Amino acid sequence: MSDFEKLKNNFKQKILEAKNSKEITNIGSEIFGKKGFINSEFSKIGSLSPEDKKKLASKINFAKKELTDVFSQVSRNLHTEELNENIKKQKIDVTLPEKNFEIGKIHPVSQVIDEISSIFSEIGFSVEEGPDVESDFNNFTALNTPENHPAKDMHDTFYLDEDMKTLLRTHTSPVQVRTMLKGKPPFKIIAPGRTYRSDSDQTHTPMFHQLEGLHIDKNINMGHLKGCLNYFIKEFFEIKKIRMRFRPSHFPFTEPSAEVDIGYKIENNKIIIGEGDKWLEILGCGMVHPNVLKNCKIDTKKFQGFAFGIGIDRLAMLKYGINDLRSFFETDYRWLNHYGFDPLDVPTNYRGLSK
């Protein structure tokens, strides 16, 4: 056995006898380091004849491969052993509390507005808005509600001036007027927003939310109105069948006018929408009165259509089983936490409305 073989076997033995990762690392550099065994053997090659050079080089390379194989095997084993040893010592009580995080909440009214927008988006409505402060003209006169008309009694209006010309809008209908005055038909819009009436009791709050709908085009008739609302109600309550009733009513700005009731029943103190023999009024609607269209410079010979108004808070109460309207605006942390929605729970057409 040549010296080279002996040396090589020695190193091999050393590798195999290494006890820990530190030892093996040291042995590694003894063999493969800059001035280690392999390199120093290679450095001897320079003085040899070409033939010997080839022979020796091949011998060294062969040895290097052999040592490398053994080395990596042993080194891996030692590292794994030590890692396992270490892991055994590491123990953290993971039942201690996590780092603090907070989940915010979206108010049910906002969530329902998004749900409604999503439903109407599917059938081509876009969202319009108007200011909270309105003129008497936009809120009443243009909507065919003249001065000194008893229909005004239904709206307990907040006024901002003594002449009663500026007011807080009592409904979202002035958005109809604004939309029609600034654009050209066809119109297909919904307008959610804050509305105000001077009324405060168990079922009324001085501020509440309404959603206005308006569809003006050629040949839009009451059948379209019925179909549109039918679609909306079913989608919103996420049920296949719903009992609905159109009942004639009166609003100065629509003619013919109707109110829509949906069927419900009470079971185990919970309201179940869609079934049962009781009726619940949920919205008002009708064909836009020709006087309104004329006030908004629309040619009534060519265009007609429907409008509707829905109480958003009321819809939220029904869908999510909230009993008290006033609680919506009381900002009780417990209430917001309970009835609020996860901000990532965005109602969409493709995913669906609710989680």
Next chain:
Amino acid sequence: MKLTKNWLQDHLQTKKSENQIIDKLNNIGLEVENIEKIKNELSDFVVAKILKAEKHPNADRLKLCKVDIGNNRIVDVVCGAPNAIENLLTIYAPPGSVIPKNQMKLQITKIRGITSHGMLCSESELNLSNESNGIVNLNNQYSSRVGSSYFKNENTNCLELSITPNRPDCLGIRGIARDLAASGIGKLKELKSTKLKKTLKHHIKVTIDKNKKQACSIFGSCIIKNIKNVESPPWLKKRIIALGLRPISTVVDVTNYVMFDLNRPLHAYDIDKIKNKITVRNSKKGEKFEALDNKNYNLVDDMCVITDDKGVLGLGGIIGGTRSGTELETKNILLESAYFDPEITRKTARKLNINSDAKFRFERGIDPDSIKIGLQEAAKLIVSICGGQLSEINIQQTKKFKKRKIKFDPNIVTKTVGIKINNNEIIKILNNLGFIIKKKNKLFEIMVPLWRPDVFGEIDLVEEIIRIKGLDKLDSISPEKIRLKSTLNFYQRHFHLAQRSVASKGYFEAITWSFTDEKINNKFRENKEEVKIINPISSDLNVLRSSLFPNLINSLEKNLNRGFGDQSLFEIGPAFFGKKPGDQVTIICALKKQQINEDNNLQKELIDIFDIKSDVVKTLTELGINKKETTIITKTPDYYHPGISGAIFSKDKKTLFAYFGEIHPGIISNAYGFEIFLENLVSYKEKFKKEKKSLNFSDYQKSDRDFAFLIDKHTEAQVITEIIENIDNELIKNVKIFDVYEGENIDKDKKSIAIKVTIQSDLRTLKEKDLNDISQKIINTVEEKAQAKLRS
């Protein structure tokens, strides 16, 4: 408006049940709001069956009965009647009921040690006959009626209708009957015309003054003398009670009765209290009068008053006066039946804040043709009940009422409602509602009855037709799923995103009133206009909010009282800076407060200004405003802590994006907040619309160089970073402050600021020299521009 089926049947011949009538009323737009049982003192008396009759343990002549009173209820009743035996069907009076004969109210009592629940009745006790021997013995036909009221016909429902303001005609039973008849569930009965004997001369002169804006245009009256104004007979009392009114006297009850029956308000005067003659005129400022509601009213100019030579007798169409009111002693009366203009009547009533059944009707429009029939009906009833002699009817009239004519193209019906309704049906419906139709070629000429002041044009007729035809007959046309315009516009998308962006940082969304307390609002109003509400719902909600903070802070404090120390709230909504429509901005306002709990070692770090800053900057970033586009100014509104708050502006300082900071401790302690101004942000983005650049990154070596400068304590860190960023836009990729130090080894008025600058070229590998050059440039520029000194 209230009615009973029984009363309705005076005008409507129908075989339909009450439920069918209710459904029909709803279907034709006369909404039944409420169905109320009219409590009758006899309705408590139910048919009952004796199941068992045993001797009373403590009394020989009494029996202890087990009585089935229906609905699975069996009660113990002690009874002395000899005929109280097993299986007897009889009449049971529960505790609480009043025995008709002696008006005794029953109570649960012990009779000789045994509790008796109610009583079994004899015929005499129920005023059925004089038979007092034993209890009622009902025949076997009653066996199926155990539990139901014995006096069945006495039990009626009162239907309460919600009549829309366009339908004054349905404020009378007859109008409702007409609508129901048109809908096909009965026949409208003709009004009986009775010849009244008129033996007196109408001796009181009535004039309607020609005033400007005279509300009264017809004043009809008749006189009845020598009446005996008694209590009303039972049938009349019952109807008055059904209306929810209190019976007073025949004269008053009859005028009310006719008002509800025919929608014809009347008023009765005691002639003996009228001086000379009646003049209808406009009031003059300063006139006073005491009304039947026992209140005194001070009148102003131009209110319609009925007067005699002494002064005001009543407010025309609104309320009568006490001076000429009728009483039970009244012998001679004048009945008034008039027409008052809706608008003027309404104005007067509103000014004086009076509501009355008459005003409610006149302001909606009364049939001017009902003057005479009203007087006749009332006179007939009063004379038949109270006796007396009647005068002729006198009618003063200053204006003629012509029936409105409408040209009607029947094609508009289908065009509006979508379904075909043929002309015959159209004509039939309108005829039944009292419209008169003349065919003129293809058009109709339609005459509107005077009791329908709400019908002006073609579209009103369409409503009448489809209302009677039934909305359930409409087709339901499924909506097309086509979208021509995006659902949300650019601004709305940002609103939506901002809302969820803030919520996702742990804030609870609140919705608070748009109005607030003036006193609190003033702390947040700055120099903005105060927008007062003229008629606030309460004095602490009397101005439109100038900021979202007042209500949000109020909510936060309420939650603190509920025991919630840590809170993050936000609201997105309007704040107002003027009272013109549109004088409002949308603010995303967030508020955060932390409860400091010293006992909890595990508690996270205390929040500070940089928590709120992180939230606002991250929200802005999510809304598309990069931090590099912004700069911070430390001048903020007074409601922020002056030393711990900032305003985030666009780099050019022209657009205000947000305020953030600690809320002024004088307002609330230890709370932080921010406000983002959505319109500003969106219009900035619209102006500087950015397209995403194509991705371009440098693969050349980047180097970080650290610097520490000594600067004046009051120099803001932002000053240094902006200086460095502007030195070389190509090479300086990032500037980051990693330490600020004041204290030992440093002058009292100085601070040390440590900055890491990342240097990299997009074009080549930088050599040591390049790096040294740029470093030197950084040092020189900062030293020069910020009076800084590099720390060695």
